[in-house]
Amino acid sequence: MQQLTRILLLLILALVYTGCGNGEGDDQRTDTREAEPELTEFELEHGIGPVTERLDIGDLNVERARRGADIFDRRCTACHRMGRRFVGPPLGEVTEMRSPEFLINFILNPEEMTNRHPVGQELLQDYMTIMPYQNVTKEQAIEIVDFLRYYAETGEDLRD
Numbered sequence: 001m002q003q004l005t006r007i008l009l010l011l012i013l014a015l016v017y018t019g020c021g022n023g024e025g026d027d028q029r030t031d032t033r034e035a036e037p038e039l040t041e042f043e044l045e046h047g048i049g050p051v052t053e054r055l056d057i058g059d060l061n062v063e064r065a066r067r068g069a070d071i072f073d074r075r076c077t078a079c080h081r082m083g084r085r086f087v088g089p090p091l092g093e094v095t096e097m098r099s100p101e102f103l104i105n106f107i108l109n110p111e112e113m114t115n116r117h118p119v120g121q122e123l124l125q126d127y128m129t130i131m132p133y134q135n136v137t138k139e140q141a142i143e144i145v146d147f148l149r150y151y152a153e154t155g156e157d158l159r160d
């Protein structure tokens, strides 16, 4: 009996979801994906992931940037260049477009950022690849952000 109630509930839910789709699109299953909960203001601006409030990462720290350069060299250069698109987007000016929190969330949670965040969805359409998580810690993500900030501010690539 309980089982039947559950099935009925699911049916009703399915009907409600498809009813919201304005009848657009042939494949109704895509409509349920669009019915994901909306993002908060914070998430829209600073990304979805472990960073849920503004972080004070302080001024650019060259020692931290050097450590970031090393990690970037090992974990990111397979897909990213500074000044041109490659497998992924160029990152030479990314710190001028996005907040540190956004970048840290992207680095730590790239799959959800690509699937659920409008910026990630747009990048996916353009690059046709989902960035895989590179197994970096939050500390290391901050170091990478400093490496990228250093590059954007001075034009100097600390890997050279």
Ligand code: HEC
Residues within 6 Å of the ligand: 072, 075, 076, 077, 078, 079, 080, 087, 088, 089, 091, 094, 098, 103, 106, 107, 110, 113, 114, 119, 120, 121, 123, 124, 127, 128, 129, 130, 131, 132, 134, 136, 144
């Ligand atoms: C296997 C390839 C690959 C690797 C390795 C990779 N990325 Fe990416 N990255 C991508 C692709 C493709 C995108 C754009 C599509 C998407 O959103 O997944 C992207 C997007 C990004 C973005 C978002 C750019 C923007 O405009 O907001 C950042 C930031 C980024 N990557 C940083 C990194 C860092 C830092 C590393 C190393 C820790 C790294 N990526 C490793 C493929 C990769």
